[in-house]
Every structure is written in C-alpha cells, then in structure tokens.
Amino acid sequence: MKTSDVVRLSPGQYRKHRFPPVAEPVSEDGSISLDDVHNMKDVRIELQQRLEDGFNQGIQQGHEEGLRQGMEQGKQKGLLEGQKEGFQKGFISGEASGKETFIKAVKPVHQLLEKMTRWQNDREREQREHICELVQKVSQRVIRAELTLMPQQILALVDETLDSLPGKTEKVVVHLNPQDLERITQINADLPQAWKLLADSQLPTGGCQLVTDHAEADAGCDARLEACMQNVREHLLGEAPSSLSDIQVVLPKTEVSGE
Numbered sequence: 001m002k003t004s005d006v007v008r009l010s011p012g013q014y015r016k017h018r019f020p021p022v023a024e025p026v027s028e029d030g031s032i033s034l035d036d037v038h039n040m041k042d043v044r045i046e047l048q049q050r051l052e053d054g055f056n057q058g059i060q061q062g063h064e065e066g067l068r069q070g071m072e073q074g075k076q077k078g079l080l081e082g083q084k085e086g087f088q089k090g091f092i093s094g095e096a097s098g099k100e101t102f103i104k105a106v107k108p109v110h111q112l113l114e115k116m117t118r119w120q121n122d123r124e125r126e127q128r129e130h131i132c133e134l135v136q137k138v139s140q141r142v143i144r145a146e147l148t149l150m151p152q153q154i155l156a157l158v159d160e161t162l163d164s165l166p167g168k169t170e171k172v173v174v175h176l177n178p179q180d181l182e183r184i185t186q187i188n189a190d191l192p193q194a195w196k197l198l199a200d201s202q203l204p205t206g207g208c209q210l211v212t213d214h215a216e217a218d219a220g221c222d223a224r225l226e227a228c229m230q231n232v233r234e235h236l237l238g239e240a241p242s243s244l245s246d247i248q249v250v251l252p253k254t255e256v257s258g259e
Contacts, residue, residue: 128236136229143221144205151183154208161219175200175209
C-alpha cells in the first residue's frame with residue numbers, strides 16, 4: 001500500500017501547486033501523432049510556467065499591497081500618536097510659559113497693591129490716633145470745667161484714693177493746684193482734721209498728689225483720664241497699655257499662584 005508524505009510548512013512558507021494536466025487532444029481518427037505529443041508537452045510546460053508566474057506574481061502583489069497598507073496604517077497611527085504627544089507637550093509648555101508671563105505681569109500689580117494697603121493702613125492708624133487725641137483733649141476740658149464749677153469733687157477723688165491705699169492713714173498731705181486750692185477754700189468745705197492741703201504750682205488743674213505716712217498716690221483727674229484713654233487706644237488701635245510708639249500694623253499678604 002502506497003502512503004503519501006505530509007509536508008509540514010513553517011508559518012510564512014508556501015508550496016507551489018502543480019495543477020493536473022489537461023486532457024490530451026486526439027485526432028478525428030483517434031490516433032495521436034508524435035508531433036501532437038511534443039506539442040502537448042510544450043503546451044503543458046508553458047501552462048505550468050504561466051501558472052507559476054501568475055502565482056509568484058500574486059504573491060509579490062499581495063506582499064507589496066500588504067506592505068503598502070501596513071506602512072499607510074503605521075503612518076496614520078504614528079501621525080495620530082505624534083499629534084497627541086505634540087499637543088500634550090505643547091499644552092504643558094504653553095501653560096508653563098503663560099504662567100511665567102502671568103507672574104511677571106502680576107508682580108507690579110502685587111507691589112502696587114501692597115503699597116496701597118500699607119498707605120491705607122497708615123492713614124487709618126493716623127485717623128484713629130487723631131480721634132484718641134481729640135477725645136482726650138475734649139475730656140480734659142470737660143473735666144477741668146466741671147472741677148472749676150464744683151472743686152469739691154477733687155476731695156471726693158481724694159477719699160477714693162485713700163480708701164485704696166494700704167494701712168491706716170492718720171496724717172494726709174494733699175498737694176493741689178493753687179487755683180483748685182483757692183476754690184476749695186472759698187467754698188469752706190469741711191475737711192477731716194488729718195488732712196493738710198498744700199499748694200503745688202507744678203500740678204495742673206485737677207491734679208492732686210497724696211502723701212501719707214506709708215505711701216504716695218496720684219489722685220488727680222489726669223491719671224484717671226489716662227487710664228481710660230489707654231482702654232480707648234486698646235480698642236481703636238490694638239495698643240498694649242504702654243505707649244503709642246509700640247503700635248504695629250500687620251499688612252495682609254497677597255499670593256500669586258504658580259510660583
């Protein structure tokens with residue numbers, strides 16, 4: 001029994017196909033001449049060659065067409081990917097460049113804003129300081145006018161101050177402005193026997209200095225007014241109870257994104 005060999009081809013390889021011979025022509029009388037046999041062989045060889053040429057040509061054309069399509073598809077894919085990558089790089093580069101340009105453009109505006117803010121805060125602080133000074137001056141005038149009309153109120157301040165002093169006060173020396181002392185003397189105010197009133201030209205109107213055996217104290221109106229004004233300054237200026245020179249104004253900071 002004859003067995004046929006199976007030829008296994010690797011991927012990409014091909015085997016030429018041999019077509020079976022066509023039917024051999026015969027003459028009318030049924031006999032075949034020698035020339036006919038040679039002609040048939042020539043025709044068969046030519047036909048086989050044409051078949052092989054056509055097959056090879058088909059393979060070549062298929063290869064060229066596949067290569068052309070592959071190159072075109074690869075070109076289109078590469079073009080799309082290149083456009084996408086170029087767009088992303090261009091976007092990032094443009095964003096960074098625009099950000100830098102914006103920062104440079106905003107910097108003068110930011111500096112101008114800081115100057116305006118500083119100027120505004122300084123002006124506001126000056127106005128508040130003027131208000132404090134005005135309140136203090138008006139209060140001093142009102143208090144002095146009140147003490148001029150009712151000088152005995154100075155004695156009430158002396159009583160309050162003595163009550164706050166430590167220890168028992170048996171002897172009290174009260175230093176007053178000469179004009180205040182004269183007014184108190186004119187109204188014939190009843191004074192404790194332990195009190196001794198003395199004129200002191202260095203004291204302003206409404207000023208009063210107490211001296212006892214154990215302590216000294218300022219019972220004048222100016223000291224009380226100054227304590228009240230410190231509270232006013234704290235409220236208006238945010239000042240600690242020391243002096244106006246300690247005032248500090250904190251300016252708000254403006255940030256520019258992108259640095």
